Amino acid sequence: MRGNRQRKAALALAICALLWLAGCRFGKTEVVFTSNLSENDVFVINDRICSLAEAKVFLTNYQNLYGTVYGINLWEHDFGDNSLKQYVKDLTISQLAQIVSMDFLAEQQEISLSEEELRQVERAAKDYYKSLSKEEIRYMGVDETVISDLYRQYGLANKLYTQLTADINEEVSDDEARVMEAYRIFVSTQEKANKVTEGLQAGADFLTLASSYNEESQAEITFGRGTLPAEVETVAFGLEPEGISEAIQTETGWYFIKCISNYNQELTDENKQVILERRRKEAFDDVYEAFVETLSSEFNQELWDSIEIEADANIKTKSFFETYEKFCKW
Numbered sequence: 043m044r045g046n047r048q049r050k051a052a053l054a055l056a057i058c059a060l061l062w063l064a065g066c067r068f069g070k071t072e073v074v075f076t077s078n079l080s081e082n083d084v085f086v087i088n089d090r091i092c093s094l095a096e097a098k099v100f101l102t103n104y105q106n107l108y109g110t111v112y113g114i115n116l117w118e119h120d121f122g123d124n125s126l127k128q129y130v131k132d133l134t135i136s137q138l139a140q141i142v143s144m145d146f147l148a149e150q151q152e153i154s155l156s157e158e159e160l161r162q163v164e165r166a167a168k169d170y171y172k173s174l175s176k177e178e179i180r181y182m183g184v185d186e187t188v189i190s191d192l193y194r195q196y197g198l199a200n201k202l203y204t205q206l207t208a209d210i211n212e213e214v215s216d217d218e219a220r221v222m223e224a225y226r227i228f229v230s231t232q233e234k235a236n237k238v239t240e241g242l243q244a245g246a247d248f249l250t251l252a253s254s255y256n257e258e259s260q261a262e263i264t265f266g267r268g269t270l271p272a273e274v275e276t277v278a279f280g281l282e283p284e285g286i287s288e289a290i291q292t293e294t295g296w297y298f299i300k301c302i303s304n305y306n307q308e309l310t311d312e313n314k315q316v317i318l319e320r321r322r323k324e325a326f327d328d329v330y331e332a333f334v335e336t337l338s339s340e341f342n343q344e345l346w347d348s349i350e351i352e353a354d355a356n357i358k359t360k361s362f363f364e365t366y367e368k369f370c371k372w
């Protein structure tokens with residue numbers, strides 16, 4: 043069985059990626075654009091309000107986590123659109139809405155934090171709050187109570203996710219997770235497929251043919267099961283290194299595959315974790331998706347649209363989730 047740290051990492055991945063909410067929807071409940079919320083309320087689900095201060099904790103941490111790549115501050119560069127800003131804002135709202143919804147489900151499931159878990163939450167809140175500068179506290183509009191409440195909500199969502207996914211089969215075979223490395227040529231017409239076949243039969247180099255005929259953007263690929271069309275997968279996974287397939291016909295065209303490696307150990311191990319996360323998501327969704335339909339929600343679109351993400355050297359906190367991992371040992 044995986045350890046506590048792996049369980050917490052799984053939740054973080056689940057919330058950040060697997061539980062992504064498209065557009066302005068909380069779970070499967072449509073958001074109502076409303077003026078019934080106060081000027082500092084971002085959304086309400088049932089009777090639980092998310093304040094602007096709570097939202098800005100997540101927004102600020104994501105801003106600093108996602109805003110720097112290889113030492114480059116992305117907020118200081120003009121990419122011609124606001125896609126990164128919008129992604130960070132959407133992710134903030136979707137995460138918070140998901141956590142609130144999960145906490146309601148935890149109550150229904152009679153799951154709660156123990157006294158020791160609550161003490162761990164309080165220690166995390168004190169440590170994180172202590173790490174904040176005066177400028178960061180002022181910018182987010184928080185006190186230690188806000189941080190503590192957020193950690194309790196996040197911790198309860200963590201515990202719910204762990205319990206709902208505790209019984210999944212964690213054995214993933216090498217064959218199920220196997221990842222191959224190969225060269226690929228794809229053509230959409232029989233005429234081009236015939237020319238590639240003729241070239242291969244004449245001993246032409248595979249990559250040379252790919253440069254002339256391949257309609258995909260790149261020839262070199264890595265893939266696991268379920269990535270390519272079934273007809274291609276059946277042939278590809280039977281190839282030995284340096285083996286080259288004949289033309290493989292699919293609904294969209296013809297594929298040619300040259301095997302580089304029929305088993306990449308590192309990528310296969312990584313794919314096992316992806317498969318496990320997929321199983322956990324399915325186990326979680328079996329319960330969660332029906333439940334979230336029962337929740338009502340309202341979203342203060344005007345307030346959230348007014349919030350701008352700005353680069354500020356004094357606002358650099360990004361350790362909210364890392365601090366949770368440090369103190370919350372379940």
